[in-house]
Amino acid sequence: MIPRRMAATMLAAGVALGASAQSSPEAEIAKYREALAAGNPAELWEARGEDLWKQKRGPKNASLEACDLGKGAGVVKGAYAEMPRYFADADRVMDLETRLAHCMVTLQGFRFEDATKRVFGAGTNRSDFESLAAWITSEARGTTMNVALAHPKEREAYQLGEKMFYFRGGPHDFACATCHGESSKRIRLQDLPNLTEKAGAQLAYTTWPAYRVSQGELRTFQWRLNDCYRQQRFPDLKFASDASIALTTFLARNANGAAFNAPAIKR
Amino acid sequence: MADPMRIRAAERDGVVNVKILMSHEMETGQRKDASGKIVPAHFISKVTATHQGKTVLSAQWGTAVAKNPFLEFNFKGGKKGEKIAVTWEDNKGETRTDETTIN
Secondary structure: OOOOOOOHHHHHHOOOOOOOOOOOHHHHHHHHHHHHHOOOOHHHHHHHHHHHHHOOEOOOOEOOOOOEOOOOEOOOOOHHHHOOEEEOOOOEEEOHHHHHHHHHHHOOOOOHHHHOOOOOOEOOEOOHHHHHHHHHHHOOOOOEOOOOOOOHHHHHHHHHHHHHHHOOEOOOOEOHHHHHOOOOEEEOOEEEOOOOOHHHHHHHHOOOOEEEOOOOEEEOHHHHHHHHHHHOOOOOOOOOOHHHHHHHHHHHHOOOOOEOOOOEEEO | OOOOOEEEEEEEOOEEEEEEEOOOOOEOOOOEOOOOOEOOOEOEEEEEEEEOOEEEEEEEOOOOOOOOOEEEEEEEOOOOOOEEEEEEEEOOOOEEEEEEEOO
8 A cells, every 4th residue: 555645735825845854753743733723623523423423323322421431421511630449330440442342332332332332444445433532532532541440340441451561572572661661762763752661651641642644534542552563573452351351540640640632643 | 425524614803703604525536445445535526615505615625735725714804793604515416504693
């Protein structure tokens, strides 16, 4: 496949890219991001997500408006900044995507397998999860990250996530920490965020979901972890699995105190 | 049917700033799918913006414009409360029009 042209939108935006060959790729990407910030296509997903939330769907012909994201049924504002969290009705710690799947099953009557058939979209085959996550997270923009770890199961998830972050394995004997445990490193052309430092952990977590320009898609945190599992040469990370939720809990909690700032835009 | 556009229009000192996000695949016709077949070209070829029925922007586009395009432009003479309408048409003849109120 031929990769998509990164600079193309700038033509439409009337911004010339210029042939600044000396400047670093990171600086160019930063400039590109800045030019796009005013028109982040993530908004298209946000609009679809808000519609989806209100649409009556599934065997029970119900909307998701009664879904409890942790702050009470139907409360969306700021909910993402406190997730993952423990949900007594499911007796389980859940991240946003897992909770949405839960609500699609309990409120709308979908079977879990049907609801989660397409968790990552491609082109016009869109994922409801990506649209819903775009809208719900946009309703937490500016909210301070506050993952409480008040419940024993939340603490358990955090500890498991921490263990997984440092667990080395696979054909290359990689851990997450192998790529994300030191500052100022990069792989290929990408800067590797140091997720073991407060600032790095905060910046990374608070900027997902994001519109991935190279894919032309809105991607969620489950997708981010999935792609890093692939880079780590680990088996596929199962959507809504305890492993994915534990890692998310670990990374979300480490971002506590920072203002949530997504959907963002990434290369 | 194509998804709605997101249009914002704000007037300041007699100049209206318009920002438009369009949902479109913008296929170049140069990519191949997993089975090696060319993905057919599919792109917005024409964009028109009108203010109270009068054309303020008209553009011809091709495959160099990215997926989910963002377009921003300014024009003079619009007032708060007036309407802006934007229409795109693609190479397959599909079209979409959305409008917004200047604020």
